[in-house]
Amino acid sequence: MVSPTPLGRPVSPGAPRPHLVFTDPAGRRRTTPARFGRASRRDPALPQQIRNGLLDDQGQQCVQVFLSAADAAHPAARALLDTEAGTALHLGRTLENTPYAPLFPTVIGYELDTTEPFLLYAAPRGTAAGRTHVMSASDQRVFARDLALALCLLDARGLVPRGISPATVLWDGTSVQLWGLEGVARAGRLRTPWGRAPFASPEQRRGEGLVDSRDAVWSAAQVLYQLVTGHPGPADRAPADLDRHRVLAGTLPRAFAPAAAGRPTPGSLLELLAPEEARRLRSAAPGDGTRPHQEAFARALEAKRRAPAPAEDTAGGASDGRAPGEVLCPYCLEGIQFDPGKLYVTDDQMLYRSLDLSRIGNPVRRDDIMRGAVQQCTADPDFPEHHIPVPYLTHGRPLTVAMIGQSSTGKSHLLTQMIAEITDGGLERYGVGWQSVNPEQHSRFVREQVQPLRSGKVLDHTSGLGRDGFARFVESLLLTDARGRVRPVAFFDLGGEDLVRTDGALRFLLGIDALVFVVDPALALPLPQLDEVRERWGTEVDRDGDAAFGTVLDRLPRTGPYLETPAAMVLGKSDLLRFQPPVDRWLGEEPPAAVGPDQFLEESGDVYALLRQHAGAAWLRPFDAFRRCTLHIASATGGRESQGRYPAGTGPRRVLEPLVSLLAMHGIIEAPGSAASFGVGREAQ
Known part of the structure; x- marks a missing residue:
């Protein structure tokens, strides 16, 4: 990939536009002129940088999330970008042509196996919830419904967004768009410390136990509380003033439980907020195109289970005619047996010298020397001289x-x-x-x-x-x-x-x-x-x-x-x-x-x-x-x-x-x- 403009440096008028090469979500390669604005950290605690851009071949506005070469040298930073790309592509693929796709950012393309890996999104939709000052009660209910709906869609795929905060939940006046996908983890994995108070749940911040979809319910409740009240909630318990806010009082008290087990699941939260939407979501589950092939796998297994076993089950492979105690020489592929009269060790010049075991009476020293000894294999006189490590011949x-x-x-x-x-x-x-x-x-x-x-x-291809x-x-x-x-x-x-x-x-x-x-x-x-x-x-x-x-x-x-x-x-x-x-x-x-x-x-x-x-x-x-x-x-x-x-x-x-x-x-x-x-x-x- 030819780098776009250096960070923050505008392209001179009339100068040729640098080209960007990437893979689109369908797997096709795309090359297009591109220009980008200044970069900034999306989150001071994370290595990814972000900048706005324009893809000139279609006049398409975009956002590029990328790693500098220095940050990309760290596997953990690449893993975060990989997680974000994988989650966004998976959601885009499974939600395509559904009314739920706009709830998440749209991927334009990616290039991850490069010195400066990046991910391209379509321009975000809306403003961060943390910058939304006034919202009507009806809008607050829509906001809460959409956020719970996004959590349900992720939960159905075994994914838990750990990075929900007012900065990652966008609102355009009619619906939500959830960003921060670099923080997604699979449900059931060991928790690692992630996030900041109060938006990350207490157990998530401590990195205790297993990732749970109810971790995200805590975060969503905290975002909604700040949106309604204008200030953050406590870091480890329910706010004391929930009853003063009609939108919060009936649905969120349990969402602030100190442990995940006491909170509602995303599905239960959506049932409280929008029961009709919850029923619609359940009925919209996509079909599985792999089902016929999984059924073929089950039939193949059943055929194997029904087939008669041989008279003598040979878990170690068929008989190859080797004599007792004989093993396969790994070099000439002929049979060889341990022969204490053909042993050698290497000297300081890395030359083989004969080993006489009869002179070594101490059994501990003898075993130690034997471990580094080799035996010359003469099973095939036409094969170049070669030696076999003794332990290879003496352990069955x-x-x-x-x-x-x-x-x-x-x-x-x-x-x-x-x-x-x-x-x-x-x-x-x-x-x-x-x-x-x-x-x-x-x-x-x-x-x-x-x-x-x-x-x-x-590594070079093997030969010889x-x-x-x-x-x-x-x-x-x-x-x-x-x-x-x-x-x-x-x-x-x-x-x-x-x-x-x-x-x-x-x-x-x-x-x-x-x-x-x-x-x-x-x-x-x-x-x-x-x-x-x-x-x-x-x-x-x-x-x-x-x-x-x-x-x-x-x-x-x-x-x-x-x-x-x-x-x-x-x-x-x-x-x-x-x-x-x-x-x-x-x-x-x-x-x-x-x-x-x-x-x-x-x-x-x-x-x-x-x-x-x-x-x-x-x-x-x-x-x-x-x-x-x-x-x-x-x-x-x-x-x-x-x-x-x-x-x-x-x-x-x-x-x-x-x-x-x-x-x-x-x-x-x-x-x-x-x-x-x-x-x-x-x-x-």
């Missing part, structure tokens, strides 16, 4: 996880962030700890992959996979479950489109314990907001699905109607669709505190419906092929890259959930019922 059969998808899907970013989240303690909430299999190897992975990505660098060109070993960790059992977990990046029909490839696939199919939204979903991404990457929508998915599925033998290996599907790069339902909801969901058999059922249904509605059946082949398969929404970066970097660094969102599902299916994460019963497609035992 490793659990192998393969990421599958074409090279453009962002698998490397997703897997890097997944591993980084584990090492940041992301699995501790489920009672699972971790250790590096090899400290030196892990340090190199952090240095070469995690740190550059987290600092905002786009394995011996047969289809599998690249990425990293391995030792996971310790709640019972103290230790198991190595190895992560592979699988270039499924490059699989060749060789015995080596088949043997590798038979030994895989869990598969993660990564869906590229630009390839799968013909949505207009992805057109610019497709144009930039030189790609097109592929109605036939990911070729890598098909290649892998065609190679895996099955003995019944379904494959038994645990699987997950991930709609990756979901930040590209962060304002598209249901992505907007799930990207903001917090990780679950515990895992149950139905933990991912609702998310799986939403992702299934999205893919079935827009992408088609070919993209759902993995879900249809595996008996147990969950579907997820995740973003490894949190935003789009620009010129090889992510302007505000990377903010991974929900990258661990697919792995949590797979680990629960394998029993590493404890879930109610047996491990074999966990996952979409099987009933709890």
Whole structure:
């Protein structure tokens, strides 16, 4: 984006107008000459700035809410602007062509993944309530009705506006328009301190408990009280003079209850203020266009539940013919067993020297040295010399996880962030700890992959996979479950489109314990907001699905109607669709505190419906092929890259959930019922 005028600097008469590039609410890109006035802080406590503008191609007046480059360097500031944009776009989409749309600001466009992100609104309608001096009793009733109606519309979508104040409620003489959408939070989330007295509720200011729609009722009551009386109310109780004001006396006493539980809901408040409007709102609930696709998901689940299970349930994948104690070498993909006569450690010059365990009598020192030791693998004499960390060979059969998808899907970013989240303690909430299999190897992975990505660098596409060109070993960790059992977990990046029909490839696939199919939204979903991404990457929508998915599925033998290996599907790069339902909801969901058999059922249904509605059946082949398969929404970066970097660094969102599902299916994460019963497609035992 070419910046408009510098802040506060007018354009000289006759000078060419700078152009503004942004995305409109329908997802189309728009370029227009633009000019802006001076900027000011909308709220001294918030980073967003605001200024009036004019879009010259249509002579359209607008308001730009934006972040300076300095403020945009802070993820929290970007998150506020993202919240505001997401809320405004969601309201605009769901209320379009209804009489309720004018109750909220109208979005013209946005550009958020840039150095100076911004949001464009149509010119506001009315004057802030704090500047309204005289209002008749009938206007006060309309004002109160509209404000309660706005709260009900937000509440119906699970949203709570925490920033209501006289400055954010506009009045044009006939109706209200509610601004301050940067303060919206989802009901049921943990409260964080927000707002100022008296307009923010006491528990909201303290940041105690869970966000509740009745928080906003307190705020609305305070705004209405100031409008009627001309002065603010008390910060923690009902005003003493409510009975003196007819508009307030019958409806607001309970709205000032010190705790949310004592206040009416937005719906109850609207019933008191305007019962006919409340009935009209209930009857105007929009239909759900995803319902047929959700019903198809339910039918698919029922078919899996009714299908006969194999004679012996193989939660860890099919037999691959390896001998007892033999594991898959992550480099040459041949079988290898622990051999204490082939161990090495590195010296000060980082050269391998032979390790003789017979000279080490102290068992503690021996175990410590063994953790940093490696074993030379000679299973394939034609493969270049390589060494395997000893802990990978001495804790039982490793659990192998393969990421599958074409090279453009962002698998490397997703897997890097997944591993980084584990090492940041992301699995501790489920009672699972971790250790590096090899400290030196892990340090190199952090240095070469995690740190550059987290600092905002786009990682290079992976190449030079394995011996047969289809599998690249990425990293391995030792996971310790709640019972103290230790198991190595190895992560592979699988270039499924490059699989060749060789015995080596088949043997590798038979030994895989869990598969993660990564869906590229630009390839799968013909949505207009992805057109610019497709144009930039030189790609097109592929109605036939990911070729890598098909290649892998065609190679895996099955003995019944379904494959038994645990699987997950991930709609990756979901930040590209962060304002598209249901992505907007799930990207903001917090990780679950515990895992149950139905933990991912609702998310799986939403992702299934999205893919079935827009992408088609070919993209759902993995879900249809595996008996147990969950579907997820995740973003490894949190935003789009620009010129090889992510302007505000990377903010991974929900990258661990697919792995949590797979680990629960394998029993590493404890879930109610047996491990074999966990996952979409099987009933709890």
